Amino acid sequence: MAEPLLISYGSSSYEKKNGRDTLPHLFDAISDCLGRAGLFPGDVDGLALASFTYPPGNVITLAEHLDMRLRWAEDGSFGGASGVVAVGRAADQIRLGHARCILCVAGDAFTTGSHEKLLEDFTPALSEHLGPHGFGGANGVLAPLQTRHAALYGTRRDQLGRLCVTQRRHAMLNPNALFQTPLTLDEFLEARVIAEPFHLYDCVMPCSGAEAVLVVADDIAASIGRPGVRVVATREMHNASPGQLSEFSAGWEVIGEELWAATGRQPGDMDFAQLYDDYPIVVGLQLEGYGFCGRGECGSYLEKTDVSNWGELPLNTGGGQLSVGQAGAGGAMIHLVEAVQQLQHEAGERQVAGAQRGLVSGYGLVSYGKGLCTAATVLERLDS
Amino acid sequence: MNALVLQRCAECDYVANFWRIGCPRCLGRLEDFDAAGTGVVTTFSIIHRWVERFEPHLPIVLAIIELDEGVEIMSSLVGDDRLQIAVGSPVEIAPEGWSEKPQFRLAAAGSE
Numbered sequence: 146m147a148e149p150l151l152i153s154y155g156s157s158s159y160e161k162k163n164g165r166d167t168l169p170h171l172f173d174a175i176s177d178c179l180g181r182a183g184l185f186p187g188d189v190d191g192l193a194l195a196s197f198t199y200p201p202g203n204v205i206t207l208a209e210h211l212d213m214r215l216r217w218a219e220d221g222s223f224g225g226a227s228g229v230v231a232v233g234r235a236a237d238q239i240r241l242g243h244a245r246c247i248l249c250v251a252g253d254a255f256t257t258g259s260h261e262k263l264l265e266d267f268t269p270a271l272s273e274h275l276g277p278h279g280f281g282g283a284n285g286v287l288a289p290l291q292t293r294h295a296a297l298y299g300t301r302r303d304q305l306g307r308l309c310v311t312q313r314r315h316a317m318l319n320p321n322a323l324f325q326t327p328l329t330l331d332e333f334l335e336a337r338v339i340a341e342p343f344h345l346y347d348c349v350m351p352c353s354g355a356e357a358v359l360v361v362a363d364d365i366a367a368s369i370g371r372p373g374v375r376v377v378a379t380r381e382m383h384n385a386s387p388g389q390l391s392e393f394s395a396g397w398e399v400i401g402e403e404l405w406a407a408t409g410r411q412p413g414d415m416d417f418a419q420l421y422d423d424y425p426i427v428v429g430l431q432l433e434g435y436g437f438c439g440r441g442e443c444g445s446y447l448e449k450t451d452v453s454n455w456g457e458l459p460l461n462t463g464g465g466q467l468s469v470g471q472a473g474a475g476g477a478m479i480h481l482v483e484a485v486q487q488l489q490h491e492a493g494e495r496q497v498a499g500a501q502r503g504l505v506s507g508y509g510l511v512s513y514g515k516g517l518c519t520a521a522t523v524l525e526r527l528d529s
Numbered sequence: 530m531n532a533l534v535l536q537r538c539a540e541c542d543y544v545a546n547f548w549r550i551g552c553p554r555c556l557g558r559l560e561d562f563d564a565a566g567t568g569v570v571t572t573f574s575i576i577h578r579w580v581e582r583f584e585p586h587l588p589i590v591l592a593i594i595e596l597d598e599g600v601e602i603m604s605s606l607v608g609d610d611r612l613q614i615a616v617g618s619p620v621e622i623a624p625e626g627w628s629e630k631p632q633f634r635l636a637a638a639g640s641e
Contacts, residue, residue, distance in 0.1 A: 261579075261580050265580065270547055273547075274547045274630070277628045277629045277630045278589065278591060278603070278605040278628055279579050279580075279591075279605070279628075280576070280579075280591050281574065281576035281578070281579045281589065281591065282579065284574070285574050288574035289571075289572035289591070289592075289593055290572070292572045292573055292574060292616065293572035296615075296616040296617075338577050339577060340575070340576045340577065340578070340591075341576075342574070343574070387553070388553070388600070388601075389601060390546070390571070390601040390603065391571040391595075513547055514601070514603050
């Protein structure tokens with residue numbers, strides 16, 4: 146059975162709104178990713194795409210555009226979980242022998258106003274039932290998580306804000322990050338309020354960009370001659386708490402336990418974690434769900450733990466969406482791109498020394514009162 | 530008139546927290562009924578910035594409310610005292626609001 150290996154990654158140059166269109170961003174990420182591996186579109190036989198702004202184009206019309214002949218394809222409609230879902234399924238397809246060289250790409254381009262329009266009509270339940278309330282987009286749907294966490298566990302903004310400050314330090318070592326100036330905890334705390342308890346730097350900045358990773362069969366990987374990254378185990382869960390709105394978890398406890406059992410690893414074995422970061426509280430809830438800290442303890446954990454790339458648990462090592470920018474569905478792939486780069490030891494000044502394995506988690510499809518989708522994967526450098 | 534209409538399954542009594550085409554539990558037929566219109570705030574956010582047409586209503590208090598019928602819905606609060614909202618606040622349907630959807634207000638202290 147062929148073993149799937151992540152072998153390359155690529156990004157387009159991020160732009161603030163009103164830059165290039167979606168297709169040029171997707172092309173640049175694909176070109177960067179394939180070019181790093183010395184491959185061309187004609188070598189690709191599997192393609193996964195996630196994009197909100199490329200329709201009516203889809204994964205197959207992208208293949209048509211780039212003359213790819215496909216044996217497997219997937220349109221990811223899982224919001225911020227689409228990237229991890231795509232890589233997990235791509236790895237399975239390679240194990241099954243259905244495809245051998247699968248490109249996973251995600252990205253979007255927004256103009257002023259188009260991002261808010263997307264959010265208002267993001268899902269049927271959301272546009273029908275929340276739109277008329279002036280719900281504030283994803284900010285308004287997810288801010289209540291933090292209100293409730295603060296009420297139940299005493300979680301404070303100055304605890305969560307430390308994560309944003311640290312991620313900014315990482316971003317300043319990432320040339321593709323749109324935020325390149327330091328963020329102090331005071332600036333975080335005093336920024337203008339958006340959707341209480343979220344202030345400006347709790348929220349991602351929508352931007353335009355794309356991200357890609359390449360999963361190939363091990364014999365192809367050997368011929369490419371780059372360090373291979375194993376997709377050790379992947380799990381996904383959607384609509385984890387049917388009909389319920391005030392659950393903190395999107396299924397992280399369940400898929401986390403399964404991942405640790407399947408890999409024989411524990412949270413403490415991870416050299417880094419890349420956790421979907423639309424808001425720091427969402428990162429905190431994933432820290433709790435996957436067992437990096439106890440339930441309700443993410444605030445004190447972030448207060449006491451050095452989560453920088455030189456600390457105890459390097460977290461969102463490239464700056465994450467909070468400091469690089471959220472390129473729509475590209476936000477689902479950015480953490481995978483960073484993870485592969487770290488495990489190939491190509492992250493330059495922000496390299497986590499000797500990184501051998503890490504956890505990547507996605508979350509998204511914000512709908513009626515919660516995000517509906519999540520997926521996580523454990524990646525490991527082949528020579529470890 | 531600002532009434533809160535929910536759906537209940539004619540076969541199994543499932544109550545839907547937002548409109549469904551049929552009963553998710555037993556696939557039976559859902560029937561509209563008038564909810565009591567009272568509940569408790571599970572959690573909330575106060576929205577200070579959103580698309581232009583909602584600007585007259587800012588700050589908007591968006592809340593998850595556990596209704597007496599046992600289901601959680603999302604709605605918004607009206608009333609000059611709405612910023613006094615807290616987790617656990619009792620709320621009731623407001624006689625009138627600015628949304629096309631039913632909105633709530635903080636229940637008067639001591640009211641049932």
